[in-house]
Amino acid sequence: MSLIDRYVYEVGRHLPRKNRSDIQAELRSSLIDALEDRAGQEPTEADVAELLKEFGPPKVVAASYYPEGQYLIGPPLYSLFRLVTGIVLAAVLGAQLLALGIGYFVAQEPIAPLEAVVGLLNSIPAALGMLVIVFVILQWFDVRPETEDEPWDPDSLPEISESETVNRGERIFGITMSIILLVVLGFFPESIGFVTSFGSELFTNPVIAEYIGLITFSLLFGIGLDIYLLWQGRWGTFTRIAKIAANLLSIAILFLLVQGHTAWLVEHGSVGFFATLELLPDNITGGWQVIGMEAFRLGFGVALIITSLETVVMIFRLVRANLKSGFSPETLPSSRV
Amino acid sequence: MKEKELHELHAKLTQELRRGILVLATLSQLKEAKYGYALINNLAERGLDIEQGTLYPLLRRLESQGLLQSEWNVEGSRPRRYYIISPDGSSLLELLSAEWRDLTTVMDGLLDGTSMRGENNESD
Numbered sequence: 001m002s003l004i005d006r007y008v009y010e011v012g013r014h015l016p017r018k019n020r021s022d023i024q025a026e027l028r029s030s031l032i033d034a035l036e037d038r039a040g041q042e043p044t045e046a047d048v049a050e051l052l053k054e055f056g057p058p059k060v061v062a063a064s065y066y067p068e069g070q071y072l073i074g075p076p077l078y079s080l081f082r083l084v085t086g087i088v089l090a091a092v093l094g095a096q097l098l099a100l101g102i103g104y105f106v107a108q109e110p111i112a113p114l115e116a117v118v119g120l121l122n123s124i125p126a127a128l129g130m131l132v133i134v135f136v137i138l139q140w141f142d143v144r145p146e147t148e149d150e151p152w153d154p155d156s157l158p159e160i161s162e163s164e165t166v167n168r169g170e171r172i173f174g175i176t177m178s179i180i181l182l183v184v185l186g187f188f189p190e191s192i193g194f195v196t197s198f199g200s201e202l203f204t205n206p207v208i209a210e211y212i213g214l215i216t217f218s219l220l221f222g223i224g225l226d227i228y229l230l231w232q233g234r235w236g237t238f239t240r241i242a243k244i245a246a247n248l249l250s251i252a253i254l255f256l257l258v259q260g261h262t263a264w265l266v267e268h269g270s271v272g273f274f275a276t277l278e279l280l281p282d283n284i285t286g287g288w289q290v291i292g293m294e295a296f297r298l299g300f301g302v303a304l305i306i307t308s309l310e311t312v313v314m315i316f317r318l319v320r321a322n323l324k325s326g327f328s329p330e331t332l333p334s335s336r337v
Numbered sequence: 338m339k340e341k342e343l344h345e346l347h348a349k350l351t352q353e354l355r356r357g358i359l360v361l362a363t364l365s366q367l368k369e370a371k372y373g374y375a376l377i378n379n380l381a382e383r384g385l386d387i388e389q390g391t392l393y394p395l396l397r398r399l400e401s402q403g404l405l406q407s408e409w410n411v412e413g414s415r416p417r418r419y420y421i422i423s424p425d426g427s428s429l430l431e432l433l434s435a436e437w438r439d440l441t442t443v444m445d446g447l448l449d450g451t452s453m454r455g456e457n458n459e460s461d
Contacts, residue, residue, distance in 0.1 A: 019397075023397070025409075025416065025418075026373065026393065026418045029372075029415055029418070030372075030374050030389060030393060032415060033372070033373075033374035033375075033417075034374055034389065037374070055390055056390045060390070064390055064391065065393075065394045
């Protein structure tokens with residue numbers, strides 16, 4: 001019977017302590033019943049092995065006695081886990097951005113984009129790890145959150161309108177572009193500029209270099225908001241306000257950039273885009289630098305106008321959405337808790 | 338669909354169907370106290386094969402839900418755990434049996450193409 005003993009012991013190893021010995025005793029008695037029924041009083045090792053093979057692997061047998069033990073975080077806890085994960089991720093991201101913002105605006109520390117990204121990459125897994133540990137402990141003690149079946153009214157379903165649905169493609173494109181920009185700003189800040197003539201050295205745009213910290217901060221804020229929007233799937237009051245705040249920050253940065261370029265151009269004696277073109281033959285390198293900086297200024301100026309228009313539309317939609325439904329705390333994500 | 342996939346799906350859906358009736362089948366046979374292996378034989382004799390690895394955990398679950406009662410009996414050749422239906426289990430068995438009979442009538446109607454409520458299903 002040694003094989004049966006080993007089998008029963010192995011099943012017990014995967015069972016919770018409570019009821020373990022009782023289940024083991026019943027299993028042993030049932031296995032011997034089955035064995036006697038098949039092979040009589042003197043079964044061979046091969047008979048035992050065949051019976052156990054039919055019965056199934058010890059882990060599987062133990063799991064059928066204790067199905068909830070198969071989950072690291074089981075179904076009763078999972079929706080709570082998802083909810084808390086979202087809150088923790090938002091909190092971690094928010095805390096990082098806040099720390100960056102305070103560092104930049106209050107302590108006047110320069111923002112190191114690479115360090116900010118590495119900080120986020122470190123803190124998110126750490127926070128998630130802690131969260132998983134907490135939930136695994138809850139699962140271990142079989143804690144079940146109380147779920148009340150609240151009376152539900154179909155009329156309470158939120159209305160769907162085109163302007164409320166988040167365009168996923170747009171958000172993903174935004175995140176991708178921002179990450180590319182972050183990488184460029186973080187790893188190759190000296191490469192943002194232009195070549196004034198074939199074979200000449202890269203002329204690093206001095207104005208962008210000056211505002212690199214602020215640009216990084218704005219990009220990180222935008223990425224965080226875009227990830228949150230992807231998760232939510234639709235625009236709400238909170239996300240609209242956050243987006244408007246992000247846009248106002250972008251407008252401020254773009255304004256500073258345009259102003260910075262103007263100051264640089266004045267300092268370098270620019271007389272305007274087309275007038276500079278006419279002066280080109282006399283001062284090839286300097287002329288091309290002025291043209292390049294003019295082009296940058298033009299680009300930032302266009303971006304400034306587009307962002308301003310977008311912000312006006314966002315403010316309009318925010319006002320309209322809240323006039324329609326009445327400003328209520330339900331539209332804020334904190335009420336999901 | 339390939340034959341193998343069809344076969345697998347058939348096995349899976351059959352298992353799901355059978356899983357639904359196991360509680361009713363088990364409760365119906367425990368008006369007298371029986372131990373696990375005897376119950377398996379009893380069900381098999383009546384045409385319902387059930388794996389041991391499925392039945393023993395099920396008996397435990399039904400007991401923890403208060404539908405069965407159990408005790409160890411040491412009188413035979415070895416100690417065996419005997420299960421018998423509880424008063425709550427008996428009440429539930431009655432309700433479930435009625436459900437089952439209704440369901441089989443409805444399902445027979447569906448499978449034979451006749452309708453319970455006298456509607457002419459040719460007009461569908």
